[in-house]
Amino acid sequence: MRISILALDGLFDTGLTVALDAFSAANGLAARELGGTPRFEVSIVGMRKRVRTRHGLIVPVQAVTPDLKPDWVFVPALSTITPELLIESLARTDVIQARTQLLKWHAEGALIGASCIGTFLLAETGLLDERDATTNWSLAPLFRQRYPRVRLNESRMLVPSDTGVTAGAAMGHLDLALWLIRKASPELASLVSRYLLADIRTSQAPYIIPNHLAQADPLIQRFEQWARTHLKAGFSLQEAAGALATSARSLQRRCQDVLGKSPLAYFQDLRVERAQSLLHGSGLDLEAIAAEVGYADGATLRTLLRQRLGRGVRDLRADLR
Structure with missing residues (x-):
């Protein structure tokens, strides 16, 4: 070759x-x-x-x-x-x-x-x-x-x-x-x-840092700040758009243009990032971490982590050793 x-x-x-x-x-x-x-x-x-x-x-x-x-x-x-x-x-x-x-x-x-x-x-x-x-x-x-x-x-x-x-x-x-x-x-x-x-x-x-991507656009940066304060409460497109003084359609379109994904998908990215941080830096069990990022149970969070990161909870915790 x-x-x-x-x-x-x-x-x-x-x-x-x-x-x-x-x-x-x-x-x-x-x-x-x-x-x-x-x-x-x-x-x-x-x-x-x-x-x-x-x-x-x-x-x-x-x-x-x-x-x-x-x-x-x-x-x-x-x-x-x-x-x-x-x-x-x-x-x-x-x-x-x-x-x-x-x-x-x-x-x-x-x-x-x-x-x-x-x-x-x-x-x-x-x-x-x-x-x-x-x-x-x-x-x-x-x-x-x-x-x-x-x-x-x-x-x-x-x-x-x-x-x-x-x-x-x-x-x-x-x-x-x-x-x-x-x-x-x-x-x-x-x-x-x-x-x-x-x-x-x-x-x-x-390896992706959601905060870094958000800085590419003022509206996305404001959306990220709103989302981080609502991880535990859950996601509402209408509520997010209202808080940002824009329409749901505009927020959807801007997220797609800048991030290549929906507002909900980005919100889940932030949940994954926060869950990773808690897995690494707290003594909380998976159920408690799931509650902190707005999920009803650890099984749902476990599935999301594997889907997004390609790794399970045990592997992520092993990074500390």
Whole structure:
């Protein structure tokens, strides 16, 4: 498998290095443990002759040439953590050139894997339109606003499509690399996971901070504040809308546009977050915690936690040990 890693100025250092380390480990283990030849031919390419990471390290890139025909293009994240800086970065000349090159590679049959903020660069090409995708969860509101035709689900860690695959925030680069290795050989991916003490995660949901997402919109931020004071009492759309001096329809629409979910679903996110906090920081049993977040019994809360986080109460409590 020929993989070209697209390196741009100011890229996220870990995103690049973790991919290189994963593919290097895969090649070494394929030769040593499985008695085969290296599976991955990896090149680092750039739009400029000189590329620096966010921390100033110089990346040895090769120029894009007509004979470069990758099977996969790996797009690491730019190290921009605010919407304002990200929007500025997407307007850079080299980023626009990279967008054009991605379209060319795709037209020639290459698949594209993008992680974290790298998914924004892929979305800029239009190749994610009308397709399922994920992104850095913390920038999901901006992603929805900028790319309304993409079917975004930031709770997922990896989302394959006919374009390639998108992966979640930061260390999602490792998940993406392991996913590509598994495409070549599940046995090899298992070995790499063991050697790197890592495995593919299926969800970003346990890492999402609802308060951070709410800050993307004034109405949602006020709704979040209202919701936190009503977790125990329960949810009423009409009551929430009245308290916020808006209509139920407007609140529904704004939640969908910003968060990609209904007000009730976001309210449940806050319940899950509060329940997690109580599981970790109080001596309350599950029934008492359920009552604190507005559920009649622990069984209902147990089901919600497993649905949202993919983990049971015992696993969540074990995080403290």
